[in-house]
Amino acid sequence: MDRLLVLVRHGQSEWNLKNLFTGWKDPGLTEQGIAEAHKAGEQLKDLKLTFDLAFTSVLSRAQKTLDIILGELGQTGLETFKDQALNERDYGDLTGMNKDEAREQFGEEQVHIWRRSFDVPPPGGESLKMTAERVLPYYKAEILPKVLAGKRTIVAAHGNSLRSLIMELEGLSPEEILKRELGTGTPIIYRLDENGGVISVQDLAD
Numbered sequence: 001m002d003r004l005l006v007l008v009r010h011g012q013s014e015w016n017l018k019n020l021f022t023g024w025k026d027p028g029l030t031e032q033g034i035a036e037a038h039k040a041g042e043q044l045k046d047l048k049l050t051f052d053l054a055f056t057s058v059l060s061r062a063q064k065t066l067d068i069i070l071g072e073l074g075q076t077g078l079e080t081f082k083d084q085a086l087n088e089r090d091y092g093d094l095t096g097m098n099k100d101e102a103r104e105q106f107g108e109e110q111v112h113i114w115r116r117s118f119d120v121p122p123p124g125g126e127s128l129k130m131t132a133e134r135v136l137p138y139y140k141a142e143i144l145p146k147v148l149a150g151k152r153t154i155v156a157a158h159g160n161s162l163r164s165l166i167m168e169l170e171g172l173s174p175e176e177i178l179k180r181e182l183g184t185g186t187p188i189i190y191r192l193d194e195n196g197g198v199i200s201v202q203d204l205a206d
């Protein structure tokens, strides 16, 4: 049985381009982000992959990326579950702030801790650990059982919601996951065993 799970971060958003902390805000994709989503769809098509189910967040940059990918695959209208559990990490008070200006105001090290430490949340927001505490229960209850039942599944979500999932899938330590950066619009293809363990992983960025 093919237990296929593809994860893809949304294409570049307007706020990625402006270098703003985005979190739960809902900017659209840039031209480049749209092109990245088309490329992701083409890459999956070249590999002759199709899907039975899709999951995404309630944020439009992830939904639009998914729509474009499904369009490339000739699968527009595929059954799709949208859930806030897959949203980007909430950046709290940093939301909307320019990342360079935040470094000037709070210092490079503090901003790095807020962005890439495992369990230090930004003021009023979520740490990666807190993000994992909502992503992983959703994954285990809603996504994994479908993959294990042979439903070929694609998940279009966000840098930090996917990092918390990758940490679990690949058994990475907090130190290892913090170094893992996900490219916008880049699919990562997992094949799982009957217990949900990873048999193979192919990052199309490589």
Ligand SMILES: O=C(O)[C@@H](CO)OP(=O)(O)O
Binding pocket: 016, 020, 021, 022, 023, 088, 089, 091, 115, 159, 160
């Ligand atoms: O701004 C955000 O919401 C995220 C993803 O773009 O940024 P960071 O890389 O700082 O986690």
